[in-house]
Amino acid sequence: MAPLTILAHPDTRLRTPCAPLTAFDADLARLVADLLDTLKAAGGIGLSAPQVGDLRRVSVMDLAGDRTAPEVFVNPEIVARRRWGIVEESCLSVPGVVGNVLRATRVLVRAADPAGEPFERELEDMHAVCLQHEVDHLNGKLFIERLSPIRRLRLRLEDARARRRAAAAERQAGRRPA
Ligand code: NI
Numbered sequence: 001m002a003p004l005t006i007l008a009h010p011d012t013r014l015r016t017p018c019a020p021l022t023a024f025d026a027d028l029a030r031l032v033a034d035l036l037d038t039l040k041a042a043g044g045i046g047l048s049a050p051q052v053g054d055l056r057r058v059s060v061m062d063l064a065g066d067r068t069a070p071e072v073f074v075n076p077e078i079v080a081r082r083r084w085g086i087v088e089e090s091c092l093s094v095p096g097v098v099g100n101v102l103r104a105t106r107v108l109v110r111a112a113d114p115a116g117e118p119f120e121r122e123l124e125d126m127h128a129v130c131l132q133h134e135v136d137h138l139n140g141k142l143f144i145e146r147l148s149p150i151r152r153l154r155l156r157l158e159d160a161r162a163r164r165r166a167a168a169a170e171r172q173a174g175r176r177p178a
Pocket of ligand 1: 092093
């Protein structure tokens with residue numbers, strides 16, 4: 001098991017909805033172990049398979065400061081949402097961006113464990129928020145799409161500026177015709 005490379009926005013694999021997983025096999029166990037290793041190495045609290053380029057509906061979380069509470073959700077489905085709040089989020093696939101998002105702070109999730117055993121769990125606060133963020137990943141959605149229109153516009157302008165700067169630098173290095 002080794003930490004995998006985390007894809008960064010605007011990689012199209014981050015925008016691809018994942019189909020429900022049906023094969024609860026050794027390959028899934030390997031993916032889960034790799035996701036947990038990658039999450040730990042990156043110092044994050046949640047990670048989903050599409051973030052490492054694997055389009056299976058699998059998310060892992062670990063909200064314990066000492067990394068001792070790994071949780072695995074296969075085919076997670078949010079079946080109830082309660083108590084909404086504005087929360088600050090960031091994402092390992094969108095480096096450098098922090099923003100406020102409207103989320104339920106209490107959710108009921110239905111999922112399966114890596115052996116295919118179904119379970120239901122009620123999650124609160126950061127747990128609930130993190131799970132909604134991960135389910136978004138499985139649906140090909142990033143948290144920046146949930147930011148306010150003005151914030152999104154500002155990010156798009158910054159993106160365009162960064163792309164222009166990168167293109168200019170490449171032209172200068174002679175790697176791309178002007
Ligand atoms: Ni994320």
